[in-house]
Amino acid sequence: GESVGLHLPTLSVQEGDNSIINCAYSNSASDYFIWYKQESGKGPQFIIDIRSNMDKRQGQRVTVLLNKTVKHLSLQIAATQPGDSAVYFCAEKYKMKTSYDKVIFGPGTSLSVIP
Amino acid sequence: GAGVSQSPRYKVAKRGQDVALRCDPISGHVSLFWYQQALGQGPEFLTYFQNEAQLDKSGLPSDRFFAERPEGSVSTLKIQRTQQEDSAVYLCASSLYGGVMNTEAFFGQGTRLTVV
Numbered sequence: 128g129e130s131v132g133l134h135l136p137t138l139s140v141q142e143g144d145n146s147i148i149n150c151a152y153s154n155s156a157s158d159y160f161i162w163y164k165q166e167s168g169k170g171p172q173f174i175i176d177i178r179s180n181m182d183k184r185q186g187q188r189v190t191v192l193l194n195k196t197v198k199h200l201s202l203q204i205a206a207t208q209p210g211d212s213a214v215y216f217c218a219e220k221y222k223m224k225t226s227y228d229k230v231i232f233g234p235g236t237s238l239s240v241i242p
Numbered sequence: 243g244a245g246v247s248q249s250p251r252y253k254v255a256k257r258g259q260d261v262a263l264r265c266d267p268i269s270g271h272v273s274l275f276w277y278q279q280a281l282g283q284g285p286e287f288l289t290y291f292q293n294e295a296q297l298d299k300s301g302l303p304s305d306r307f308f309a310e311r312p313e314g315s316v317s318t319l320k321i322q323r324t325q326q327e328d329s330a331v332y333l334c335a336s337s338l339y340g341g342v343m344n345t346e347a348f349f350g351q352g353t354r355l356t357v358v
Contacts, residue, residue, distance in 0.1 A: 168351065169351055169352075170246070170335070170349030170350050170351050170352050171285065171349045173347070173348075176346075216284050223297075223298065226340070227273065227290055227292055227298065227340050228340075228345075229290070229298070230287070230347060231287060232277075232285045232286070233284060234283070235283075
């Protein structure tokens with residue numbers, strides 16, 4: 128039968144403002160959480176990660192917050208620029224019995240920066 | 243090469259045709275992953291290799307899907323008797339180590355498969 132594509136949640140932000148992208152994860156056994164940026168026609172690109180025993184980690188213009196109590200992850204982008212326009216995915220990483228790390232992606236959010 | 247390379251970038255297949263998608267990981271990378279990304283959705287895990295060993299193929303949607311990495315470097319994802327629901331972008335990723343949690347995975351640009 129015909130498949131219907133899902134519409135990604137969209138966040139529109141004025142250039143120079145801060146952006147906050149949220150994500151809920153499902154597996155309480157996940158050890159690492161990662162944010163990826165995916166531009167049109169490209170593969171996901173690593174932005175920042177955070178270990179499960181931390182609640183905050185900062186990078187260049189980006190901050191990731193982890194709330195394990197409610198299984199919530201957020202990505203904050205400071206002074207958003209047009210080049211930040213992309214789809215952002217959170218991902219969780221956990222160790223499998225065969226000792227490799229499985230990465231499972233969450234649903235994405237499309238960030239649109241208004242010049 | 244400098245990054246993960248996938249070929250072809252685009253593939254149009256008639257329904258029922260077999261296709262083979264190639265992934266050249268970063269040289270020396272132990273781990274290799276395949277993901278399927280449908281339009282407007284996040285990548286879905288298909289299979290994982292550690293060197294030439296396929297440790298996890300739990301995400302392969304049917305027995306029409308087959309992946310191999312015979313020499314522990316280049317990998318091929320083969321889809322037999324393609325169906326319209328196989329239309330998606332197929333992403334390959336590699337990482338230096340297997341089983342090391344903070345090792346970054348690098349993604350290729352993907353192969354967009356359209357089954358008509």
